[in-house]
Every structure is written in C-alpha cells, then in structure tokens.
Amino acid sequence: MGGLIGQGFITFFVSAGLLHCPVAVDLHRADAVLDPRAPTTMISPALAQRLHLAPHGTVATTAYGLTAALPAAGPVTVGIHPASFRLATVAIETPEMERHAPPGAEIVLGADALAGVMLRLDVGRHRLSSISSSDAARATRGATPAALQVDEAGHLLVSIRIENDPPVLAMLDLGSDTPVTISRAFAAAHGIDVSQPGNAATGAGLDYVNNGLDIALDTAHFTPKTVRISDDSIVSIRLGAPVFEDHPIIIDLRTRKVWIVN
Numbered sequence: 001m002g003g004l005i006g007q008g009f010i011t012f013f014v015s016a017g018l019l020h021c022p023v024a025v026d027l028h029r030a031d032a033v034l035d036p037r038a039p040t041t042m043i044s045p046a047l048a049q050r051l052h053l054a055p056h057g058t059v060a061t062t063a064y065g066l067t068a069a070l071p072a073a074g075p076v077t078v079g080i081h082p083a084s085f086r087l088a089t090v091a092i093e094t095p096e097m098e099r100h101a102p103p104g105a106e107i108v109l110g111a112d113a114l115a116g117v118m119l120r121l122d123v124g125r126h127r128l129s130s131i132s133s134s135d136a137a138r139a140t141r142g143a144t145p146a147a148l149q150v151d152e153a154g155h156l157l158v159s160i161r162i163e164n165d166p167p168v169l170a171m172l173d174l175g176s177d178t179p180v181t182i183s184r185a186f187a188a189a190h191g192i193d194v195s196q197p198g199n200a201a202t203g204a205g206l207d208y209v210n211n212g213l214d215i216a217l218d219t220a221h222f223t224p225k226t227v228r229i230s231d232d233s234i235v236s237i238r239l240g241a242p243v244f245e246d247h248p249i250i251i252d253l254r255t256r257k258v259w260i261v262n
Helices: 045-050 096-099 133-139 186-187
Strands: 013-015 018-025 028-034 059-064 068-075 076-080 081-087 091-094 106-111 120-124 128-129 147-150 156-162 168-173 180-183 198-199 208-211 215-217 221-222 228-230 237-240 249-252 257-260
Touching: 018 106, 028 045, 068 096, 076 128, 120 215, 133 249, 156 237, 180 186, 186 228
Parallel strands: 028 106, 168 237, 180 228
Antiparallel strands: 013 018, 018 028, 018 076, 059 068, 068 091, 076 081, 120 128, 120 249, 147 156, 147 257, 156 168, 156 215, 180 237, 198 208, 208 228, 215 221, 249 257
16 A cells, blocks of 8 residues: 655555545554545544544444444544544444454544545546645636535435436446446446447446447546446446546535546
8 A cells, every 4th residue: 555655645546345545643654445435434443542542432323334332532633645634533443343344444534534625536546635625726727516416325426427318326436446337227228238248247247348338427528448237226327436547536525526637
C-alpha cells in the first residue's frame, strides 16, 4: 500500500469491494478503507490502543450486516493527504465486529468522515487526494456537477444515460474492479445486445463484448470494452472504478455532487 509521502496524493487499491488507502489518524499512519455505506467511522481496538483513546460511552452503528452499540472515543484528526479534518466521535470495533471488518483495515472511514472532505480520484493512476473547494472549482471550471443520491443502504447513486434512453439511476461502486455491470433484466428491457460472450466471470455473471455501448454521465461519455451481465435483482446498473480510468472524478458527499475532470 502507498505511503503518506510528500506528494499531492496517496495511492489506493481496490480489494473485496472496497477502496483501500493509507491515512493519518492523530499523526499516526493507518491503513483505511472508504465505505460510505457505514454511517459511523470505526477503528480497530489495536489502533485505539496505539492512539491512547479511552472509550466514553457508546455509539450505535450498522456495518457488515450487523447493528451494535460500540464503544465511542474521540475526538480524532484524520488526514487524507494533503488535508485533514476532525471527527468528534469514532466507534471502536468489538471483537465480533472486527471479525467482519475488511482484512488489514485499521480504520473504516464511514459517511460521517467522507462528508467532511472532497476527494479527487485518479483511477487510471491509482491516486487519491483530498482537494479544497477552490482547487476543485479550478479543476472543474466549466463543468456541471452531477447530483449524487444516497439510498437507505448508503449506496451512492448517479443519473446516467445509456444510448438515447431516458436517464436512469446507477450505483457508483468505486470498490468494484468491474467497469460496468448491468442486470440481465435491464439488458433485456433496453435491448442491450449480450449475444457475444467474452471472458467467464467467476461468481458474478458473464462479461460480454460491448459493441460500442455509450454511457453518459453529465457531459462525459464512456464506452467500456465489456459489460458484465448479472442476475442482480436489486441494482440494475453499477459503475465500477475502471470506467473512470480516463476521467478523474471529484466527489463531494457533503453537497452530494460529483464532477468529471476532463
């Protein structure tokens, strides 16, 4: 994993459906995952001990399909290079919660943390950085942000167009290493050609040759080489991190906006 170095970014990787990166917590390096589905930021007991954080009450949270009242600690200062922000409260994972946590994650940055910082992701180069509103304005000059929605499960949703069809909501799934996943039912309803199978995909349907399928998010257009067809009945379309390889994006969960940087 990349380090907290004197550059304008940190490196990240995607594993097990989550984005992993190094951060600083009270000036201590920690391996983090970014999970907007988690309402509360959680830290491992080992990290809490390293930071000399003593519990002061409890905080109710939901993660990994579990709901529990976890020991509360804080405040802490979290740094996502080059900026930092303060969290009044973090939850310390119980042993049961820790068993379900992503391997190697010392801190899970939830929606409470991610709403306090604007993030710039350069997927093609695996670079992540925080960005000020003024720098974001310069980087996106002339671009219209797309609105982000957050469903009850914490999933990020954006409005896209496929070909000339009316807009539809797609899940912004930056923890996925699959560019585009479309449900079989959606493909059939919208006449998407899935007649040319590509490589077999284990456990998640099949990859199909794209044949020039055009996907538009705001003014940016994407033509992934393949789309994955799944039997998912909950989410019709997922946009994974690789779809943005040629288009860095800026995400602001506080105002619920996303920009495509050309």
